[in-house]
């Protein structure tokens with residue numbers, strides 16, 4: 001489980017009540033502590049995702065960000081017109097501005113004595129652009145969508161700058177000890193497939209190709225939320241994340257050669273443990289164990305009960321054992 005996963009845990013809320021979100025992100029020992037919290041509770045987890053946020057990239061470009069309780073991330077300013085891009089550093093020194101994330105990964109790996117892998121991640125260019133144009137979390141990304149039509153050249157310039165930063169950032173995370181790197185394109189389904197293919201798919205494919213060219217051992221994963229997965233069949237991504245809106249069979253048809261990751265409806269975690277286990281087993285069987293990473297089909301929310309993930313993991317463990325060769 002990932003994507004704002006920690007905040008349903010009382011120990012996360014306790015730690016966050018003493019400080020603020022981006023201070024935690026920027027303090028490797030605290031980022032490590034939060035990364036380890038779910039692992040202490042659920043030792044059967046077989047990977048950890050580094051505690052951070054996709055918005056550290058805009059912060060590195062000069063857009064300061066606060067995490068407002070109950071509102072979400074809020075930047076100091078929004079990119080209202082292309083002229084506002086002058087306020088940004090489009091080519092920040094990734095090592096200098098984001099080394100706190102690299103240190104957090106290294107620290108976490110050391111703490112777990114390399115017994116369990118740490119997953120790194122980044123926002124995809126289009127998802128990052130969405131937050132930057134809107135100035136923070138919003139219900140619909142109307143202004144960002146308008147940018148693609150009204151200012152296509154400026155949009156391409158911003159997306160290309162983000163693409164290059166994402167590559168550097170993922171390479172840095174790999175070098176600090178994260179063997180699998182996920183690119184979250186949460187806003188993929190916000191625009192029509194044609195527009196997505198024009199503005200986003202080439203950059204995403206480039207990111208996968210370039211990271212693997214520079215670091216042949218790296219595994220890269222993409223989560224094109226609510227979008228067409230088939231465009232990634234012909235890409236260097238190793239893993240494609242599946243939203244809860246797709247069926248496992250549909251996902252396998254779209255990307256037959258890829259490892260798939262997903263896609264339990266996060267709302268199921270409110271149900272009684274028996275139902276959670278049953279539906280999890282059903283999902284794993286539908287995907288099939290080979291070339292599959294069990295996960296939710298989107299993020300957790302603060303009101304999820306702590307018992308939900310436990311039942312989910314029990315379901316996963318039971319079916320994997322049943323299907324393992326003798």
Ligand code: CP3
Pocket residue numbers: 001002003004005006007016021049050051052053054055067069070071072073121137184186225299
């Ligand atoms: O799962 C984890 O805890 C790992 C770290 C992680 C966070 N954010 C920490 C976080 C990861 C992988 C993310 C990714 C992220 N952040 C995405 C992509 C994944 C997705 O959700 O599709 C996006 C779009 C963001 C941007 C972001 N960060 C938003 C929109 C919000 C507010 C969400 C909401 O519904 O309130 C955040 C906050 C955030 N990021 C929290 C955490 C633990 C919650 C902060 C808090 O309330 O204390």
